[in-house]
Amino acid sequence: MNQIVVISGKGGTGKTMLVGAFAGLAKDKIIADCDVDAPDLHLILNPKIKEKHGFKGAKEAILDENKCIKCGKCEENCRFEAIQDFKINSFKCEGCGVCKIVCPVNAISLKEKIAGYWFMSDTDFGPFIHAQLNTGEENSGRLVSTVRQKARTLAENNKNDYVIIDGPPGIGCPVIASMADTDIALVVTEPTMSGLHDMKRMLDVTKYFNINAVVCINKYDINPEISEEIEKYCDKNNVEVAGKISFNLIVTKAMVNGKSIIEYPDEKASLEIKKIWEKLENIK
Numbered sequence: 001m002n003q004i005v006v007i008s009g010k011g012g013t014g015k016t017m018l019v020g021a022f023a024g025l026a027k028d029k030i031i032a033d034c035d036v037d038a039p040d041l042h043l044i045l046n047p048k049i050k051e052k053h054g055f056k057g058a059k060e061a062i063l064d065e066n067k068c069i070k071c072g073k074c075e076e077n078c079r080f081e082a083i084q085d086f087k088i089n090s091f092k093c094e095g096c097g098v099c100k101i102v103c104p105v106n107a108i109s110l111k112e113k114i115a116g117y118w119f120m121s122d123t124d125f126g127p128f129i130h131a132q133l134n135t136g137e138e139n140s141g142r143l144v145s146t147v148r149q150k151a152r153t154l155a156e157n158n159k160n161d162y163v164i165i166d167g168p169p170g171i172g173c174p175v176i177a178s179m180a181d182t183d184i185a186l187v188v189t190e191p192t193m194s195g196l197h198d199m200k201r202m203l204d205v206t207k208y209f210n211i212n213a214v215v216c217i218n219k220y221d222i223n224p225e226i227s228e229e230i231e232k233y234c235d236k237n238n239v240e241v242a243g244k245i246s247f248n249l250i251v252t253k254a255m256v257n258g259k260s261i262i263e264y265p266d267e268k269a270s271l272e273i274k275k276i277w278e279k280l281e282n283i284k
Helices: 015-025 073-077 098-102 140-158 173-179 193-208 224-236 249-256 268-282
Strands: 002-008 029-033 048-063 108-123 126-133 162-169 184-189 212-218 240-245
Touching: 002 015, 002 173, 002 193, 015 029, 015 162, 015 184, 015 249, 015 268, 029 140, 048 126, 048 140, 073 098, 098 108, 108 140, 126 140, 140 162, 140 173, 162 173, 173 193, 184 193, 184 268, 193 212, 193 224, 212 224, 212 268, 224 240, 240 268, 249 268
Parallel strands: 002 162, 002 184, 029 126, 029 162, 184 212, 212 240
Antiparallel strands: 048 108, 108 126
């Protein structure tokens, strides 16, 4: 089983578009969306949810008003200003537990709260594991790890050939969690100076974690000069350019219609993505 994660230094480079296409091209796979803060792969795959599971992240403080003697020690010691007038603001509470420690009558307890949900779904392209972190919640890295673990376990049980992962944008904790133990990282970039900069950062991360990385240049023809600069950088650093995708309005049309670009098989961009997938299949 090969695990392929599609990542980029920022959002909007075409990661989800590519994963949606790969979902239609790969014959035997599990698909996973590890962008749990702002997932959108479901807009292409149109999943039918089979299972929904709560994800418990941080804890929150709960006040028992019947026990509270209104001494004010909890409010005095809360550095997050989550306690005012002997009431706990759940949006401000960080679950640190200081209030519980200083309460002289044990009127405060810590309770795990549902920070989001992960789902196991069916799609026309195959099984799909995805998640949604609740607004304002943290621990997205842990939820990403949960999604990856469930996808990998399902693939092992079903003896699938691939796990194809739509990674979060950036280079932070959620991205690192999405890359852990993967076989190939496809770094998607665009021919802009910021795109080149973000690609370099992303390649530094994959190198640090010893992950085999290849690059895809999306919309390469809108700026051929920087596309050439990206290719030169990759060549100098022994990074393979798996392929280039031309700018094509049909890609936007497909996304708006909730479809994969592969559903437009005769379009140039669709053919270019097919070649990229064929190359990924042959990388060992």
